[in-house]
Amino acid sequence: MALNFSSPIFLFGLLAASIPVLIHLLTRRQQTHIKFSAVYLLMQSQKRSIKRSQPNKLLLLLLRCLAIAFLSLGLAHPLYSLGTSNSSLPTTPSANAIIIDDSYSMGWKSEKSNVFKYAIDAASKIIDQLAEGSSTYLILTSDPDKLVEGSGDNSKTLLKKLKFTQPSFLNADIGSSFSTAMEALESSKLKEKRIYVITDGDKNAWDDSKFSDINDRLNSVTTTIFDLNFLRKGINKAAINNLETRQEFLTNSKFVRVKTKIVNLSEKKSIEKLSVGLHVNGKVISESSIHIDANSTAIKEFSFPQFGIEPSIGFVELEDDALIADNRNFFAYRSNQKIPVLAVDGDPKTVATQSETFYLERALNPFYGSHSDIEPSVSTLEELPSRDLQNFSVIFLCNVRELPPGYEFELEQFVNAGGSLFISLGDQVEPKFYNEKLGNLLPVVIQNINQALNPKDQFKLSFKKTDHPVLKGFEEKIVREMEAIKFNSFFKVEPRIDANFKIPLRFSDGTAAAVETQFGKGKVILFVSTADRDWNDFPIQPTFLPWIQRWVKYAAHSLDTFSQGNLLPGTPFFWKGNLDQNYWIQSPDNKTHYFKNPEDGFPNTFRPGIYRIFSNPKSTNLPQKNSINYPNLPPEAELVGTFSVNIDSRESQSENITENEIKTILPLANLVLIKNYNELEQPTNSAATPLAMPLLLMAAFALCLEGLLLRRE
Amino acid sequence: MADISPSMDPEILSKTSSLKIRARTLVEGFLSGQHKSPHKGSSVEFAEYKTYSPGDDIRHIDWKAVGKTDKYHVKQFEQSTNLKCTIMLDGSGSMAYESPYKKNPAINKMEYARTLAGALSYLILNQFDAVGLTTFNDKTISHIPPRSKPSHFQHIIHDLENLIPSGITRFGQVIDSLSERISGRGLAIVISDFFAREDDLIKSLKLLSSRGLETILFHILHPDELHLPFEGDVVFESLEDDLPIGLDPHDIREAYQNLIAEKIDSFKNSFQTLGIDYVFLDTSKSLDQGLNYYLLKRKSLQKWRS
Known part of the structure; x- marks a missing residue:
């Protein structure tokens, strides 16, 4: 038997019941004593008189107090229920672990929003009814390793927050939650120990293998399981x-x-x-x-x-x-995207195979089909001004002597806006032009040609272990093949003062074979030899095709872009990031998370939806650790990938666990299974009788009676 | 009150400290000596002739007149000093009532009764009648037998002044003992508030008249006792032996006024039936009302005698 209040704040109104008493006391007339001769006549008169002002005053006072009290009680929305919940709660100080099932199946519709709301109410009720000096541990099944400990206040604060939330999108792990609960209870000095499980009774949450560790320890603890399955309304079709x-x-x-x-x-x-x-x-x-x-x-x-x-x-x-x-x-x-490439042939020949771009074009699109990711176009130097550079992602300048007047500015603009320029040299190249006109784009100064006079002196490439995105993916065998490529000639380059560049490829003597630099949003790559067979035999090697394609994809920023399929909520997302890049992940709730080291995995995948991965070149003023809720996504960050998170629909096919099944899983536990919500004394239970209306009517009646008495006076 | 002469105004009278002066002032202001003894007898003062009729005392035949007129006439004389009047004054606690309000013009009930008794004594003695005083509550407090000597007034005044109201009122025993002491014809004047919780009050008073005493009852009440003018929460403490009672007079005023009116009416009717004169006086009224009534009564007795 219990009386609960939905809006207990109104109980403060009971204090107002003292107002009429105070008014009565403050306005009470001073009693005077008079010596009188005919007191016996006064007594007789009093018996005959119908007026009773003194008792009436007290009656009026009582009625006024009652009216206020009834009004306060009525507004507090009391619910009277005949329950026996106290029997399931200890009367002495105790250590209590409350396991709340917050799996997505707890989002099942019920009378009060969803079943989870009832679970939170039930937990609040348990905490409220615990004896003074009790300790409480709160565990959510979606995060069974995490424990909220407190003498009541901490737990209450968490419960208050949970009241405004929805259940998680994860499946429940009641076994692991039991382990955490037992560890917490065993550390407590209090003798009375209890575990409460508030669940919707979904069988999927009771994986018996996870109880094996704690089963023999459970006999020291009373385990009460509140199965709220019956609160579900409607069908999950x-x-x-x-x-x-x-x-x-x-x-x-x-x-x-x-x-x-x-x-x-x-x-x-x-x-x-x-x-x-x-x-x-x-x-x-x-x-x-x-x-x-x-x-x-x-x-x-x-x-x-x-x-x-x-x-x-x-x-x-x-x-x-x-x-x-x-x-x-x-x-x-994200479908495979074609990368438009413009190859400018600086040494076109009437025989196609002798043209500078012959091998390059074939390497970029070997089968002339639509399946290739790269769509090359070849242009002569004369045609170049008529080409719109904005239609291309990467531009190859192959053995170009010099560009049309002023065209270097267009190239600078192109690269600055995010395009990439790949320059291969050759016998036509006029270093003076490159060094003077393309000084902004090129971090190095092109010097003289280094030529091997004897076949023995031919130059070869040298590979060291590298993290460069283009080269790191090559297998050992390909690397060996590439080391066998013979170079007859190449341009020697010297770095410009204060230039910032990388040398991703070197010759065996250490001189630069390729130079890479960032210019604005784009990249400039200089290959110091030819793209045809004039100065080397690279174009006819099998490694040329992947090598050049990877350079194009890298230059066009598409090498590391990806779309990854389904992840389950809570499963960390791993990807191989580029050490040169910073990564951000935007979660479906529009929060931005910064990740210093993507290989550690992104763990915050609790919400189903699409997660977007952004990156930009590394800068120094970023946090040293992973950061959740990074304030703003940098404006220059580019979308490099997405992945989706979807729930594990195991709990959709819901089957309610039976008492016998629980007893089988927990054979040694002192088990109390409660399937009746009344036993939690929940005020919203339909079995509880709402007393608001009768109390309000009584308040109205008291006021009417008071009015009648006043009228009679 | 405007038509009351200053000597009769209870308020003015109450300011006079001496009861003797008060009584004399009251009577002398009221009387002009015109009153006569209602009883005729063998006093020195000749009154008139009466034709003899059988049964008349032959000693009173005026033989000189028989000689002159040859008719038998009997001499009649005024008997002015043979009235024995006993004043019974209620000295119970209830007579001590005085208004708690200082500005109330009505005087203390006991003072009023004392003055009335004193004034009546003085008036009676002035007429050469005999007057006595009995004070009582549930028993006789003091008794002064009737005397007609002028100096007797001093005794009466003394007793009146020394009377301290106390105790409860009980007429039965007092009247029993008094009626034995009073011999022969006479006048009994009872001054009381009649707040007695006796069922046989009327029966007791009837005993007086049945003994051949002419009886005048002066029922004296303070206006507060008539109107119950109090306000607020009041605890009424009894001047006699009733238990205190706390109430709001407003609640019972009407019932009380009705009750007291019924009581007065009941006395009036009952005593009229018994041939007892009943005079109601409230202490805000002039005392001459009481004196007037006495004189009227004496006159009527004279007529009755004649």
Whole structure:
């Protein structure tokens, strides 16, 4: 039997009941004593008189106090219930671990928003009813290793916060939570030890293998399990348990195909019309209804065209049912993007094979098909001014003697805006022009030609272990092959003063074979030899093709861009980052996280949705550690990848665990299983009788009676 | 009150400290010596002739007149000193009531009664009648037998002045003992507030008249006892032996006023039936009302005698 208040703040109104008493006391008349002759007549008169002003005053006072008290109590919304919850709670100071199931299945609809809200209320109730001097440990099953400890206040603060949150998107791990709870209780000096589990009774959360460590220790603890499964309202009709994306190659346009598997969670009832919608980049692309037989899976496929180079981000959504969390599945797809490349031939020949760009063109697009990622165009020097550089990502200057007048500025602008310039040299090159006109772009000064007079003196490349994105991916065998390439001639280069550049490739004598520098948002790469066979035999080597393609992709920033498929919530995301780059991840709740070392993994994948990865060249004034909630994404950061996180739909196919099953899992525990919400004395329980209306009516009645008495006076 | 002569105004009278002076002032201002003894007898003062009729005392036949007129006439004389009047003054606690409000014009009930008793004594003695005084509460406090000597006034005044109201009122025993002491015809004047919790109050008073005493009852009440003018929460403490009672007079005023009015009416009717004269006086009223009533009564007795 208990009386609870939904809005206990109004109980302060009871203090107002003292106001009439105070007024009465303050305005009370002084009693006078008079010696009188006919007191017996006064007594007789009093018996005959119908007026009773003194008792009436007291009655009025009482009525006024009662009216205020009833009003306060009524507004506090009292709920009266006949329960026996006290029996499940200790009356002496105790150590209590409260395990709250915050798995996504707790988001199941119920009368009060969802089942999770009831769980939080139940936990609050337990904490409130604990004897003074008790200690409390709070554990959420989504994060079973984390423990909130307190004498009550800390836990209450957390519970207050949780009241305004939704359950997590993870599955419950009650076994691990038990381990954490036991460790906490065993460290407590209090003799009375209790574990409370507040769950929706989903069987998936009770993995018996996780209880093996603690089972023999549980006999010292009373374990009370509140199964709130009965609070669920409605049916969880269906869930998406798989989603795949791929590109269609059958047409000239780029189409992305999305294939989803949708499960009918009912074992008996088929779903006649289930509304399924595809949302891409914030727009509804397609909506349709499907039929799914009982206890079976239907496959629904969508396709949509992809435009531009940005990844397609979207989700497939089912119509609402009792559990919303499993009705949506996210995806991000980035189709292979062609990199437009302009190769300027500085030494064109009528015989194609003798042209400077012959090998380069073939290396970039070996099969003349649409499958290659690189789309090369060849231009002569004369045609160059008519080309719009903005249409290309990378420009090759192959053995170009000198550029049209003033064209160097256009190139600078192009690179500064994010384009990349790859320069290969040769016999046509006029170093003076390069050193004077392209001084801004080139960090080195081109000097004389280094020529091998004898075949024995031919130059060879030298590879050392490197982290350069272009070269680090080459296998040992390819490296050996590349070391065998013979170079007859190359231009010797000297660094400019204060120039900032890298030398990713060297000859065996240590001289630079390739120089790389950053200019604005773009890159400039100088290869000191020719791109054809005039000065070396590299173009006819099998390694030339991957080498040149990787350079193009690297220069066009597409080498490390990726789209990664499904991750489960809470699973860390790992990727191989570039040490030269800084990385940020934007989570679906629009928070930005900075990651110094991506290989450590990004752990904050608790929310389903699309996570965007951004990068920019490393700068020094960034935090030394990973940082959650980094204030702002740097403006120059580029989107380099995405990945999606989707829930594990195991708990969608919900089966309520039985008492016997729990007893089997916890054979040694002193177990109390409560499936009746009354026992928590929850005020919102339908079994509790609301007393607000009767109390308000009583307040009104008291006021009416008071008015009547006043009128009679 | 405006038509009251200064000598009769209770307020003015109350300021006179000496009861003797008060009584004499009151009577001398009131009387002009016109009153006569209502009883006729063999006094020295001739009154008139009366034709003889059988049964008349032959000693009173005026033989000189028989000789002259040959008719038998009997001489009649005024008997002015043969009235024996006993004043019974209630000395119970209830008579001590005085208003708690200083500005109340009505005088103390006991003072009023004392003055009335004194004035009546003086008036009676002035007429050469005999007057006595009995003070009582539940028993006789003091008794002065009736005398007609002028100096007797001094004794009465002394007793009146020394009377301290106390105790409860009980008429039965007092009247029993008094009626034995009073011999022959006479006048009994009872001055009281009649706040007696006796069921046989009227029966006791009836005993007086049944003994052949002419009885005048002066019922004296303070205006507060009539109107209950108090306000607020009041604890009424009894001047006699009742328990205190706390109440708001406002609640019972009407009932009390009705009760007291009923009581007065009941006395008036009951005593009228018994042939007892009943005079109600409230202490805010002039005392001459009481004296007037006495004189009227004496006159009526004279007529009755004649």
